[in-house]
Amino acid sequence: MSDLVPQLPLALRAPPDQRLSRYVDAPAGLPDALRALAAGASTGGVYLHGAHATGKTHLLLATCAEAEDAGLRAAYLALRGLRGRVRDAADGLDAADLLALDDVDAIAGSREDEIALFDLHNRLRDAGRGLLYAAADAPDALGLVLPDLRSRLAQCARWALPVLGDAGRAELLRQRAAARGLDFDDAALEWLLRRASRDLGSLTAIFERLDRASLAAQRRLTVPFLRQVLEADQA
Known part of the structure; x- marks a missing residue:
């Protein structure tokens, strides 16, 4: 090939x-x-x-x-x-x-x-x-x-194939978090979905960034932590 x-x-x-x-x-x-x-x-x-x-x-x-x-x-x-x-x-x-x-x-x-x-x-x-x-x-x-x-x-x-609504996008992130042993706080998940692009590619890229940051900092995925990571990315 x-x-x-x-x-x-x-x-x-x-x-x-x-x-x-x-x-x-x-x-x-x-x-x-x-x-x-x-x-x-x-x-x-x-x-x-x-x-x-x-x-x-x-x-x-x-x-x-x-x-x-x-x-x-x-x-x-x-x-x-x-x-x-x-x-x-x-x-x-x-x-x-x-x-x-x-x-x-x-x-x-x-x-x-x-x-x-x-x-x-x-x-x-x-x-x-x-x-x-x-x-x-x-x-x-x-x-x-x-x-x-x-x-x-x-x-x-x-x-x-259908376009995922908010409930489907939330379920997708819950599945990925559970598969990696991440504790994704419900309030944090809702906060992220309100602010993230509806595009699944962009959403999963953000999740990967949060996964790496959570592992490095040994932190749960909470609203303060998400805000800290994403605001640092935009700085």
């Missing part, structure tokens, strides 16, 4: 927070569908779509981790930044039992890349391998110029 493309190779290791059990407010039936795909029990393909920060990458990496835990070979490839280079980036990925392809919308409109993705899809499907896609929109709304690729993606089981 090329060292120039943003991909995780076969036998990848996803971060411990990125597991199917850690995904909050999943649509009914989706975790089971992804576990079946990860176990090699489903080869029809799964297509996830949703707005930014709805957890698409989380689910792709989590499904790959499940496949690896089952002794299968999994590969993840983010297509963002690969416009014009998909065929080269896909070299070697045929060996995967499960292939997760992120940011499909990033190559929409590039006929050469769409043909490369169409060919890759057909090779893995014909070999009985698992395929998992993620994009911002459903296949018909991506602006694909290759009808055959649009048809292939539309044949996958499709799931729309």
